[in-house]
Amino acid sequence: MSVTLAIAERDFKGFFGTPLGWIVACIIFLISGIVFFIVVQMLLIRGQSIDPVADIFGQILNFLNYINIFIIPAFTMKTMSEDLGSGTYRLQASAPISTWSIVGGKFLGVMMYFAIIGILMLLYPLYTVIFTQPDFKVLLSGWLGLILNCATIISIGLFIGSFTRNPIISYLGSAFFILLFIFSGFIPGIPDWYRHSVNLLELSSDFTRGVIKTGSVATYLAIISVFLFLCRFVVESKKWRF
Amino acid sequence: MIEVKGLVKLYGDRKVLHGLNFSVGTGRVCGLLGPNGSGKSTTMDILAGLLGPSSGSVQICGYDVVEQTQEVKEHVGYLPDNPPLYKEMKVIDFVNYVAKLRSIGGKNRKTAVERVIEDCDVSDVTHRVIGNLSKGYRQRVALCAALIHQPKVLILDEPTEGLDPNQILHIRKLIKKIASERTVILSSHILSEVQATCDEVIIINHGHIAAKTSMQNDKTKPLYYLYTFASKTENALHWFQQRNYVKSAKPMSQKNNSILVEFGSEFWADSAGENIANVTEQIVQQNFPLIGIEEKKEGLEEIFFEVIRSQPGHHQAQISPTGEII
Numbered sequence: 001m002s003v004t005l006a007i008a009e010r011d012f013k014g015f016f017g018t019p020l021g022w023i024v025a026c027i028i029f030l031i032s033g034i035v036f037f038i039v040v041q042m043l044l045i046r047g048q049s050i051d052p053v054a055d056i057f058g059q060i061l062n063f064l065n066y067i068n069i070f071i072i073p074a075f076t077m078k079t080m081s082e083d084l085g086s087g088t089y090r091l092q093a094s095a096p097i098s099t100w101s102i103v104g105g106k107f108l109g110v111m112m113y114f115a116i117i118g119i120l121m122l123l124y125p126l127y128t129v130i131f132t133q134p135d136f137k138v139l140l141s142g143w144l145g146l147i148l149n150c151a152t153i154i155s156i157g158l159f160i161g162s163f164t165r166n167p168i169i170s171y172l173g174s175a176f177f178i179l180l181f182i183f184s185g186f187i188p189g190i191p192d193w194y195r196h197s198v199n200l201l202e203l204s205s206d207f208t209r210g211v212i213k214t215g216s217v218a219t220y221l222a223i224i225s226v227f228l229f230l231c232r233f234v235v236e237s238k239k240w241r242f
Numbered sequence: 243m244i245e246v247k248g249l250v251k252l253y254g255d256r257k258v259l260h261g262l263n264f265s266v267g268t269g270r271v272c273g274l275l276g277p278n279g280s281g282k283s284t285t286m287d288i289l290a291g292l293l294g295p296s297s298g299s300v301q302i303c304g305y306d307v308v309e310q311t312q313e314v315k316e317h318v319g320y321l322p323d324n325p326p327l328y329k330e331m332k333v334i335d336f337v338n339y340v341a342k343l344r345s346i347g348g349k350n351r352k353t354a355v356e357r358v359i360e361d362c363d364v365s366d367v368t369h370r371v372i373g374n375l376s377k378g379y380r381q382r383v384a385l386c387a388a389l390i391h392q393p394k395v396l397i398l399d400e401p402t403e404g405l406d407p408n409q410i411l412h413i414r415k416l417i418k419k420i421a422s423e424r425t426v427i428l429s430s431h432i433l434s435e436v437q438a439t440c441d442e443v444i445i446i447n448h449g450h451i452a453a454k455t456s457m458q459n460d461k462t463k464p465l466y467y468l469y470t471f472a473s474k475t476e477n478a479l480h481w482f483q484q485r486n487y488v489k490s491a492k493p494m495s496q497k498n499n500s501i502l503v504e505f506g507s508e509f510w511a512d513s514a515g516e517n518i519a520n521v522t523e524q525i526v527q528q529n530f531p532l533i534g535i536e537e538k539k540e541g542l543e544e545i546f547f548e549v550i551r552s553q554p555g556h557h558q559a560q561i562s563p564t565g566e567i568i
Contacts (some may be wrong), residue, residue, distance in 0.1 A: 002342065002347070003342065003343060003345060006339060006342035006343060007343075010328070010331075014328060014330060017328075017331065018330055086324075086326075087322060087324040087325075087326045088326045088327065088328055089326070090292060090320070090322050091326040091340065091343065091387060092343060093292050094290050094291065094292060094315060094318070094320045095315060095340075095343040095344055096312040096313075096316045096344070096345075097343065097345075239292065239293055239294050240294045
C-alpha cells in the first residue's frame with residue numbers, strides 16, 4: 001500500500017511540476033467562476049430565491065461532469081502513456097512491486113488532483129452561507145457524484161492509455177472511447193438497464209439533485225473495477241508481448 | 243550469479259534471440275557487445291524481469307526470472323538504455339521516490355539515499371531539477387536509482403551512450419568502483435567501452451552468441467604487425483600473401499591503407515627482431531610507400547571482425563572512426 005501511495009504522491013506532484021496541472025486548474029476555476037457569476041446574476045434578475053446547492057453548485061457540477069470527459073484524458077495520458085513512452089514506467093516495472101500497485105497508484109494520483117479541485121469547488125456554495133442556508137446533504141451527494149464520475153473516466157482513460165506510448169493517440173482515444181461508451185446506450189433496441197448504466201452524465205445528475213441510489217453507486221464501482229482490471233491486464237501483458 | 247540457458251525470444255514471427263547460453267560469475271564485469279539490433283537490450287530486459295522469455299531459462303542469484311520475478315527484481319539493479327528519469331523532479335526527491343518504490347522506509351531510506359548520492363557523485367546537484375542537468379549527471383542519477391537497494395547484480399544498457407569523453411571516463415570509473423562489490427553486466431556497441439571496463443565479453447550478432455572471450459586471454463594472443471602505407475596498395479597486400487612465413491595478411495576495414503599481418507610460428511622461432519627488420523627492408527626495396535609499422539596484439543576489434551565475418555550478413559557491421567560498431 002505504501003508503494004501505491006508513493007506512486008500516487010509522485011504523480012500528483014508531477015501534475016504541478018508541469019504546466020498541465022496549473023493550466024487545467026486555471027481553466028476549471030475560470031469557467032466555473034463565470035458559470036457561478038452568470039447563474040447568480042440570472043437568479044437575481046429573475047428575483048427568485050436562490051438555492052445555493054441546486055441552483056449554483058448543481059450547475060457547476062453538471063458543467064464539470066461534461067468537461068471532465070475532455071479534461072481527464074489529458075491526465076491519464078500523462079500518467080500512463082507518457083510513462084510508457086518516456087521509459088519511466090521501467091522504473092516501476094523493474095521494482096519488486098505488483099502491477100496492481102502501479103495501476104492503483106496512477107489511479108489514486110489522478111483522483112487526488114480532482115478531489116482537490118472538487119474540494120475547492122465547495123467554496124462556491126459555502127460562500128452563499130453569508131446570505132442563505134445551503135443543504136449540506138445535497139452538497140455532499142453532488143460532490144460524491146463528481147468524485148465517482150471522475151474515478152470512472154480516470155479508469156477508462158488509464159485503460160486506453162495503457163495501449164499506447166503516443167500521448168496524442170492516448171488523449172484522443174480516451175475521449176473518443178468515453179463518448180462512445182456513453183452513446184452506446186442510445187443504440188436502438190438496447191436494454192434500458194444498459195443505457196442507464198453507461199450514461200455517466202445521467203448517473204451523475206441524480207447525485208447532483210441529492211439522490212444517492214445504491215444501484216448508481218454499484219454501477220460506478222463496477223465500471224471502475226472492470227476498467228482498472230483491464231488496464232492491469234494490458235500492462236501485465238506487455239511483459240509477454242509476442 | 244547469472245545463468246542463461248537456451249534463451250529464446252520471439253516478437254510475433256520474428257525470432258530476436260536464438261537460444262542464448264551463458265553464465266556470469268560473482269564479482270565479474272561482463273560486456274554484451276554487438277551491432278544495433280543484435281538483441282542486447284532484449285536480453286537485458288529479460289534479465290531484469292521486464293520481459294518474459296519465449297523459452298529457455300534465466301536464473302539470477304538462484305531465482306528464476308519467470309517463476310520468481312519479484313525475488314529477481316529485489317536482487318537486480320537495472321539502468322535501461324534510455325534512463326528512466328522524471329525530469330521535473332529534484333534529484334533528492336527522485337532518489338527518495340525510488341527508495342520508496344523499493345520499500346526502503348524510515349531511517350534506512352535516509353541512509354540509503356545519502357550512500358547512493360555519495361557513491362554516484364551527485365551530492366553537488368541534489369537540489370537541482372533533473373531536466374536541467376547535463377547528460378552525464380542524469381546518467382549518474384539514473385545509476386543512483388539502480389543502486390539504491392544495493393543489488394547483487396547490476397545491469398547497465400549502453401551506460402555511456404551519448405556522453406562526452408569526460409563524462410564517459412567518469413561513468414567508467416564509477417562502474418569499476420561499483421563492480422568491485424557486485425556482478426555487472428553491461429551492453430555496448432562501442433568496442434573501446436567494453437575493452438576498458440569488462441573482464442569478459444560476449445559478442446551477440448543477429449540474436450546468436452557469436453563468441454565469448456575473456457579480456458585476460460587477450461594478453462596471450464599472438465603478435466600482429468600493422469603496416470601502414472601512404473596510399474592504397476593492393477600490391478603490398480598481394481606481396482605479403484605470397485610470403486610463406488606469413489600466416490595471414492588482411493586489410494584493416496577502417497584503415498584502407500593498413501595491412502594487418504600475422505606471421506607464422508616459424509617466423510618467431512629465433513631472431514624474430516632480425517626477421518622483422520629483413521621484412522621491412524624487403525618492403526622498402528619493393529618501393530611500397532611504407533610510412534609506419536605498429537606492433538599489435540590481437541584485440542577485441544580483430545576478434546569481433548573475425549566473428550562477424552563468419553556470421554551471415556557480416557558485411558553490415560563496420561566500425562566508425564569513433565570506435566562504434568555500426
